[in-house]
Amino acid sequence: MKKVLPIVHVLGLVTMLFSLTMLAPLMVSWGLKDGAVSAYDESVAVTFISGLIAWAGTNRFKRELKIRDGFLLVVLIWSSLAAFATIPLLVQIPDLSFTDAYFETVSGLTTTGATVLSDLDKLPPSINFWRTELVWLGGMGLIVLAVAVLPLLGIGGRQLYKAETPGPMKDSQLTPRITETAKGLWLVYAAITLACILSLRAAGMTWLDAVMHAFSTMGLGGFSSHDASFGYFNSPSIEAVTIVFMLIAGINFATHFMVWRGKSFAPYRRDPEAGLFLGVTLTSVLGIALYLWQMGVYPDFLTALRFASFNTVSIATTTGFATTDFNQWPIFAPLWMLFLSSFASSSGSTGGGIKMIRAQLLYKQVYREMKKLLHPDGVVLTKLGGQVIPNKIIYAVLAFLFIYVASIVSMTLVLTASGLDVISSFSAVVACINNTGPGLNQVGPATTFAVLTDFQTWVCTFAMLLGRLELFTLLIVFTPAFWRK
């Protein structure tokens, strides 16, 4: 208990800050007179006071946090903020269970974008605003987490090439530098979001829709204010704009930051992930467009290209928007998209999955093993971007892959044991652990996760948190070793 209280102290502070973010939907509700104001009054009050109690009540246990405390703090932040975030939903949507509300807010904060809600178009606009704001906040928290915090905990793809990154990341430590870095990243994230809002507005969205969908795009979240998602707009220019910003958000924000600071595009070229991410994604777009055209899903290549590009980029970047029910496509296409979502996006982006850098390292490690078989006594090094990768990092990545696969297999088995069909089970787990959003079959883009039982919903909620917290951060908290002195 002594161990947890200093962490609760910090959590209390974060909770108080989080209550302030509820003022935004409050203002939206007030401005649009959508009748939901009281919901935010309540939630701001409850959240702020809870945070205050937690903070003040643990004041005398305040101490500097150790690396070890960081794991629990991160887990508690994500899981408890999501709990507070349910309040407006529970107040405004009658018959919504806590299980479903919590799934929805975890889905937002983890930028998964899977939803249990339907009739989105009839909800008070401020509720949809709140949902997409959660995605945006989750995306921002995530970037800071991935770029500044997780590497210090010895986790995350970012640390892999910290050594070779010029500029602000070089010797970041848990010191004022981190605040500075986080601030820079926040600025870049906000600036690109603003550009996205303006572009979406110019492409024809209303201001409110532009803000909400920009939030959802930048966090690679996938929440929409319309049941038909982007199908609602049916606008090639809106789709084009969104594709561009999804691709931008799939690149490491530290790289964007360096481009912005240095006023040069060189960091994009030096980024070991960006080129591959774009290459793999755009090649897949072309391949899927050809495939859909060939299979006769669309009468002409251009239509196939339009649908393939939006939906493939959306799933590959783990965004989860849809302009059509791609579950109806020949199964190879959605499977390939699901496959892309598991590794295409960059570390330090708002995307999910194992990240491109881990995929690269895994590939190189396999090649290295083969070389070692041919030259048993030779020394073979694994290099990335001209740098030798230390063995302990390759270990960590390989162990990461194992947990990732083991998690997918075991949660799929659990879901099938609870009565869900195989494709729905597997795709739900993959879509949740990669923080993508829509799966296939019963949880496909044309339906919602509301079909799941409470038990199945909790499994998916766990999967979303597991993926978002890079597996280890969450799992380590459940090991006996963590709680031992």
Added chain:
Amino acid sequence: MKKVLPIVHVLGLVTMLFSLTMLAPLMVSWGLKDGAVSAYDESVAVTFISGLIAWAGTNRFKRELKIRDGFLLVVLIWSSLAAFATIPLLVQIPDLSFTDAYFETVSGLTTTGATVLSDLDKLPPSINFWRTELVWLGGMGLIVLAVAVLPLLGIGGRQLYKAETPGPMKDSQLTPRITETAKGLWLVYAAITLACILSLRAAGMTWLDAVMHAFSTMGLGGFSSHDASFGYFNSPSIEAVTIVFMLIAGINFATHFMVWRGKSFAPYRRDPEAGLFLGVTLTSVLGIALYLWQMGVYPDFLTALRFASFNTVSIATTTGFATTDFNQWPIFAPLWMLFLSSFASSSGSTGGGIKMIRAQLLYKQVYREMKKLLHPDGVVLTKLGGQVIPNKIIYAVLAFLFIYVASIVSMTLVLTASGLDVISSFSAVVACINNTGPGLNQVGPATTFAVLTDFQTWVCTFAMLLGRLELFTLLIVFTPAFWRK
């Protein structure tokens, strides 16, 4: 070319020896007068003469083989013997394409047991004999490969705890010792097979069926002479005998050998895999029996236990016999069985999958990574059976897992792209790469692999060889580095 010829020399010798194994079905055919004698005449002649030409023609290139040559030799032996083995099938079964015949013989030699043939009961008995003999030979070749040859090539689970194995394995080298070891293993394999034949006969099979099913059981192959597989016998005592021998064959034959040599059961206790293999398999039997009973698939627990035990042990050990169409069970049960097949059986057994020892190491490695996160500066070692496992072995195992997963994912994608449904695609790949046999849906236990197109059949054939040759052995031959000077 100079590089390949000395290997072809050895291959020629092995091919000549292999032609002699065709004398067995010839004698069966002759004894039973099933009218297939000429098929074996032809195949013995063609195979022997081909081997002779390859051997004699390359005599002047004869030299001692290097470790590197071993990879190619192993790949060539498995793939070309399977080609010669098709001759009796092609002669005796009209309308059988080479693609399908080759699938069938690869399935036999890799002890997979997936079949493209139906109306097995109407085939000449000697053809079924030949099919099951292939399984038995494949199983024997496999044991020698896994226990004596692959470790020298730096591959395979066996090497993992070579250091701690007392007795004959201790300092085996590619010297007379290997011959001795191989001979010992061969004797044990033959002796247990004999026991299996006698037990099956005692349990009520005809002599011919007893021999064929003992061959198929000991190789954990799964070929039967009946379309209904073990459902044909509908005999609890035959099922019980078969379960026992499948479990025996799922244990490392080097351990059996040591038990036999030392006249003590102690090696079973020291074997780091045997206990876990039996524990996991038997616990699963009980769990699945309860599940099937609970779900109302069988009216009483004992019937559920009977069907669960035979089919679960059969799939977990990668045998592939069936007493019922378990594809009709609630999907969790067959999925769990498929999952077991991927890791339950021991290295050095005739089973497939990644093997129990790799699963153990992967689990331990993950726990080690977690500990390292909590104690970044501490040294954490991975131990198995009291021995510290060197890092390079953990590396190799992790890389193995990656190739295994990547192979399953990519071949599943290829099969879906070719038009097969997801569950059939995935289960076919898993059943083939684990050398289990039946999959689900279209390739389930009630059907055959004949529904596949030629292209899909070749993908499955490749998957069987890939799994059987422990991935690396086959893949390395396709790398440019292998062919470079």
